[in-house]
Amino acid sequence: MKSVLFTRFFILLPWILIVIIMLDVDTRRPATPITPRPYFSPYAVGRGGARLPLRRGGPAHGTEKRNQSRPQPQPEPQLPTIYAITPTYSRPVQKAELTRLANTFRQVAQLHWILVEDAAARSELVSRFLARAGLPSTHLHVPTPRRYKRPGLPRATEQRNAGLAWLRQRHQHQRAQPGVLFFADDDNTYSLELFQEMRTTRKVSVWPVGLVGGRRYERPLVENGKVVGWYTGWRADRPFAIDMAGFAVSLQVILSNPKAVFKRRGSQPGMQESDFLKQITTVEELEPKANNCTKVLVWHTRTEKVNLANEPKYHLDTVKIEV
Ligand code: UGA
Ligand code: MN
Numbered sequence: 001m002k003s004v005l006f007t008r009f010f011i012l013l014p015w016i017l018i019v020i021i022m023l024d025v026d027t028r029r030p031a032t033p034i035t036p037r038p039y040f041s042p043y044a045v046g047r048g049g050a051r052l053p054l055r056r057g058g059p060a061h062g063t064e065k066r067n068q069s070r071p072q073p074q075p076e077p078q079l080p081t082i083y084a085i086t087p088t089y090s091r092p093v094q095k096a097e098l099t100r101l102a103n104t105f106r107q108v109a110q111l112h113w114i115l116v117e118d119a120a121a122r123s124e125l126v127s128r129f130l131a132r133a134g135l136p137s138t139h140l141h142v143p144t145p146r147r148y149k150r151p152g153l154p155r156a157t158e159q160r161n162a163g164l165a166w167l168r169q170r171h172q173h174q175r176a177q178p179g180v181l182f183f184a185d186d187d188n189t190y191s192l193e194l195f196q197e198m199r200t201t202r203k204v205s206v207w208p209v210g211l212v213g214g215r216r217y218e219r220p221l222v223e224n225g226k227v228v229g230w231y232t233g234w235r236a237d238r239p240f241a242i243d244m245a246g247f248a249v250s251l252q253v254i255l256s257n258p259k260a261v262f263k264r265r266g267s268q269p270g271m272q273e274s275d276f277l278k279q280i281t282t283v284e285e286l287e288p289k290a291n292n293c294t295k296v297l298v299w300h301t302r303t304e305k306v307n308l309a310n311e312p313k314y315h316l317d318t319v320k321i322e323v
Contacts, residue, residue: 078178079109079110079178079199080110080178080179080180080199080201080250080251081110081111081112081177081178081179081180081251082108082110082111082112082179082180082181082182082195082198082199082248083111083112083114083163083167083179083180083181083182083251084105084111084112084113084114084182084183084184085114085116085159085160085163085164085167085181085182085183085184086101086113086114086115086116086183086184086185086186087116087118087155087156087159087160087163087185087186088115088116088117088118088126088159088186089117089118089119090117090118090119090123090125092306092308092323093303093306094125094126094186095125095129095322095323096303097186097187097303098115098126098129098186099129100189101184101186101190102129102133102134102135104190104192105135106133106134106135107192108192108195111135111136111195112136112137112138113130113133113135113136113137113138114137114138114140114163114166114167115130115137115138115139115140116140116141116142116156116159116160116162116163117139117140117141117142117159118141118142118143118144118156118158118159119141119143120141120143121141122139122141125322126139127139128322138166140159140162140163140166141162142158142159142161142162143158144156144157144158144159145158148264152269153269154262154264154267154268154269154271154272156185157262157263157264157267157272160183160262161261161262164181164254164260164261167181167251167254168254168255168258171251171255172255177251178250178251179250179251180198180199180201180248180249180250180251181248181249181250181251181254182198182247182248182249183244183245184245185244185245187301187302187303188245188298188299188300188301189298189299189301190245190297190298191297191298193295193297194207194290194297194298197289197290197297198248198289200289201248201249201250201287201289202250202287203249203250203252203253203281203285203287204247204248204249204250204253204277204280204281204285204286204287205247205248205286205287205288205289206220206227206242206246206247206286206287206288206289206293207219207220207246207247207288207289207290207293207295207297207298208220208246208290208293208294208295208296208297209242209243209245209246209296209298209299209300210296210298210299210300211299211300211301212243212245212300213232213233213234213241213243214233214234215232215233215234217231217296218230218231218232218233218234218241218242218243218246219231219293219294219296220242220246220286220288220293221293222288222292222293225288225292226284226286226288227283227284227286227288227293230242234270235270238270238271238273238274239274239277239278239283240273240274240277240278240283241274242273242274242277243273243300244272244273245298245300246273246298247273247277247286249280253280253281254280257279257280259279260276260279260280261276261279262275262276263275
């Protein structure tokens with residue numbers, strides 16, 4: 001009886017082992033990503049930015065997040081990282097704006113989102129939002145002093161400077177890394193092609209911006225591959241008659257001009273771009289993108305103020321909902 005049992009056991013043993021090995025192999029397969037690869041991606045390498053090691057300890061008010069839940073293909077080693085600095089402030093449409101932005105940025109390879117809240121502390125809404133955004137990101141905050149919160153004064157000066165400071169601090173010991181900086185306001189509309197264009201910025205690149213300056217578009221005028229003037233309907237006397245959404249700067253230029261910042265002192269509305277660009281480049285040096293500045297790939301859209309006329313003064317609903 002015993003020997004029969006033994007024989008059966010040894011006949012079954014290899015099969016049991018095969019089943020165990022097959023089960024093991026199956027569970028090691030990577031999980032399917034939550035979001036499938038977009039049908040159009042400016043680069044075929046996926047959103048690998050999250051894999052880069054990020055150093056902690058930037059300016060006092062910041063956190064960095066990496067989305068580790070999804071296995072991603074590794075990025076090509078030399079694909080420059082695009083750093084998008086977005087100032088943002090609390091208002092009824094904020095989460096809607098950030099959602100549109102994240103949906104775009106998520107489709108761009110090797111993009112690091114620097115979201116800077118105009119606030120005394122990081123808000124729960126934005127923190128929660130970023131944690132689920134599925135993007136490599138850094139969450140900073142700095143409040144605009146009350147005296148500057150007036151109509152007619154430039155917006156987001158302190159927030160863009162906080163983004164610049166973080167970038168400089170993070171790269172002070174790793175100068176070789178290629179990167180491109182872009183100021184991405186939270187209410188504009190960005191095509192994916194725009195990121196493909198700005199990725200090859202050597203120093204400072206420029207392109208047209210739609211729906212700005214009281215015209216359908218503004219654009220740098222280009223002759224023989226050089227910027228020679230500006231097509232604009234508003235303050236053509238500006239040294240760089242361009243919106244914040246119309247240029248990108250290489251990380252090298254940001255690092256080699258450590259004092260270049262947005263200034264409050266003496267700054268006028270619409271002059272922030274010129275005041276900043278003057279510190280780091282000249283018109284002759286600009287690199288025209290978007291087919292010699294003949295294509296609109298970004299729009300200066302503005303979301304209309306929402307009508308909350310029927311919003312009750314006190315909480316009436318039975319549940320509390322984040323909007
Ligand atoms: C135009 C330019 O496109 C902006 O780049 C420029 O900062 C702004 O003018 C200006 O006057 O300084 P506009 O559409 O008029 O843009 O400005 P907003 O979109 O209202 O603000 C620009 C950015 O600053 C947005 O990302 C917004 O969220 C942020 N912001 C605005 C703050 O962080 N705090 C504020 O109090 C207001
Ligand atoms: Mn705007």
